[in-house]
Amino acid sequence: MNDIAPQSWEARADEFSMYGFTDLPSVHERGAVILTHGEGPYVIDVHGKRYLDANSGLWNMVAGFDHKGLAQAAKDQYDRFPGYHAFFGRMSDQTVLLSEKLVEVSPFDRGRVFYTNSGSEANDTMVKMLWFLHASEGNPKRRKILTRNNAYHGVTAVSASMTGKPYNEVFGLPLDGFIHLTCPHYWRFGKDGETEEQFTQRLADELEAVIAREGADTIAGFFAEPVMGAGGVIPPSKGYFQAIQPILQKHGIPLISDEVICGFGRTGNTWGCQTYGFTPDAIISSKNLTAGLFPMGAVILGPDLADRMQAAAEKIEEFPHGFTASGHPVGCAIALKAIDVVMNEGLADNVKRLAPRMEQGLRGIMERSDNIGELRGVGYMWALEAVKDKATKTPFDGKLSVSERIANTCTDMGLICRPLGQSIVLCPPFILTEAQMDEMFEKLEAALNKVFAEVA
Numbered sequence: 001m002n003d004i005a006p007q008s009w010e011a012r013a014d015e016f017s018m019y020g021f022t023d024l025p026s027v028h029e030r031g032a033v034i035l036t037h038g039e040g041p042y043v044i045d046v047h048g049k050r051y052l053d054a055n056s057g058l059w060n061m062v063a064g065f066d067h068k069g070l071a072q073a074a075k076d077q078y079d080r081f082p083g084y085h086a087f088f089g090r091m092s093d094q095t096v097l098l099s100e101k102l103v104e105v106s107p108f109d110r111g112r113v114f115y116t117n118s119g120s121e122a123n124d125t126m127v128k129m130l131w132f133l134h135a136s137e138g139n140p141k142r143r144k145i146l147t148r149n150n151a152y153h154g155v156t157a158v159s160a161s162m163t164g165k166p167y168n169e170v171f172g173l174p175l176d177g178f179i180h181l182t183c184p185h186y187w188r189f190g191k192d193g194e195t196e197e198q199f200t201q202r203l204a205d206e207l208e209a210v211i212a213r214e215g216a217d218t219i220a221g222f223f224a225e226p227v228m229g230a231g232g233v234i235p236p237s238k239g240y241f242q243a244i245q246p247i248l249q250k251h252g253i254p255l256i257s258d259e260v261i262c263g264f265g266r267t268g269n270t271w272g273c274q275t276y277g278f279t280p281d282a283i284i285s286s287k288n289l290t291a292g293l294f295p296m297g298a299v300i301l302g303p304d305l306a307d308r309m310q311a312a313a314e315k316i317e318e319f320p321h322g323f324t325a326s327g328h329p330v331g332c333a334i335a336l337k338a339i340d341v342v343m344n345e346g347l348a349d350n351v352k353r354l355a356p357r358m359e360q361g362l363r364g365i366m367e368r369s370d371n372i373g374e375l376r377g378v379g380y381m382w383a384l385e386a387v388k389d390k391a392t393k394t395p396f397d398g399k400l401s402v403s404e405r406i407a408n409t410c411t412d413m414g415l416i417c418r419p420l421g422q423s424i425v426l427c428p429p430f431i432l433t434e435a436q437m438d439e440m441f442e443k444l445e446a447a448l449n450k451v452f453a454e455v456a
């Protein structure tokens with residue numbers, strides 16, 4: 001450890017805690033950022049330094065870090081009924097209310113909700129539901145799961161197998177039967193001379209070919225984030241969902257929209273699937289569901305899967321699955337309040353109204369730089385892709401850790417953003433104002449210029 005005092009918060013964190021997804025050499029040298037509290041979209045560390053958190057924590061703190069109404073909803077529920085489960089035919093009144101609300105705000109006219117503690121567990125649960133209902137319907141071979149390269153669906157053994165990232169090889173994952181298709185990122189994976197429409201068609205053809213190769217009767221479901229988040233904010237290529245959904249429908253393969261990031265307004269509409277014009281068979285929700293104040297995930301089944309799941313469960317008299325804290329009353333009370341806050345306190349409107357301003361500001365930064373190859377995103381989720389050469393889209397040498405250096409420089413300047421591959425991701429809280437957005441642009445551009453000058 002460098003100049004970090006032995007008894008400092010940073011040293012103590014490094015000695016006793018483990019970090020997830022953290023570049024250890026860098027954190028040993030720089031020290032972790034240890035936070036004590038927040039104000040609106042800012043977080044404040046143990047030294048009193050303020051950071052504009054342009055990542056909303058981990059995409060989830062959409063109402064900022066000190067929303068009084070949300071905290072009050074939690075306190076009230078802790079006073080009223082501080083904990084329960086949803087097993088054995090019992091559940092809290094808040095759980096009942098939240099399920100009704102989630103079906104009401106979903107794109108479905110009917111449905112059913114199952115609760116978990118995280119997005120990973122919600123994806124895991126959905127996979128088990130599909131295995132359960134296909135087997136119950138006499139199709140036990142329907143077990144394979146289709147996702148895409150670069151997708152992020154979580155970290156449990158199943159959701160990590162769905163995740164299309166090479167780092168899972170260290171765990172011996174994916175498990176058998178998890179198949180990853182081409183990532184729908186036209187700028188990076190489109191071939192020379194191929195139009196975006198042709199690229200989309202190539203991906204649809206690939207899906208047909210994979211289904212033919214594997215046999216439709218072996219495939220349980222297809223999972224997709226409307227916009228890939230942790231893959232580096234990758235919106236689908238033009239017409240992507242319209243091209244793949246009919247193929248899935250033809251073969252009886254449910255389409256599951258993983259809306260852990262996109263849900264509740266991140267893309268400018270309540271659901272990402274609405275932004276991209278498709279209705280899935282089920283939705284996976286988490287993160288924004290409680291505005292980040294409680295660990296909670298939800299599987300929201302549309303009418304067809306809800307009926308089939310119910311029938312499968314009735315057949316053996318139960319769905320043998322659940323978590324101790326599924327449908328936790330405090331989580332449900334917070335989620336009910338969070339939905340109200342996002343939809344009725346102007347947060348969703350703020351994203352809709354200011355998304356074009358965010359795009360314009362970031363486009364200006366890209367145009368003024370020789371080393372930003374692509375700006376991509378929608379709503380309040382954007383990424384700038386760093387390149388060595390704009391014309392050829394050649395990435396920087398990975399050893400230079402360009403995006404990590406940019407993010408570290410931003411942190412030094414009081415701006416939190418995230419390096420993902422060679423891109424820098426910005427997904428601020430929905431409360432971000434024009435002035436705070438300008439602060440984000442200024443700090444980001446200064447950091448980009450500094451790092452590009454060092455590595456050019």
Ligand code: PLP
Pocket residue numbers: 117118119120121123152153154155225229230258259260261286287
């Ligand atoms: N699905 C998506 C799209 C995500 O972005 C994430 C987390 O970032 C997950 C699932 C996993 O959620 P959790 O970290 O709550 O397990």
